[in-house]
Amino acid sequence: MLNVGKSLKAVWKEEEGLGTVEIIFIIAVLVVIVLIFKDKISELIDTLMGKTMDETDKLYQK
Numbered sequence: 001m002l003n004v005g006k007s008l009k010a011v012w013k014e015e016e017g018l019g020t021v022e023i024i025f026i027i028a029v030l031v032v033i034v035l036i037f038k039d040k041i042s043e044l045i046d047t048l049m050g051k052t053m054d055e056t057d058k059l060y061q062k
Helices: 002-013 018-036 038-061
Strands: none
Touching: 018 038
16 A cells, blocks of 8 residues: 555656646636537627628728
């Protein structure tokens, strides 16, 4: 049992590859957030694009 504890501590302290794990975790969290708020994000993008098109039309009409 003591060897298992030492092995776990060694793995925990080892930082090799830690950056990859962190990046994968961040990407996973972002994907989950996007999936949860997919409808709101689409609505926001549609609203922003609509406003952009309206402003563009105003510029070309003058």
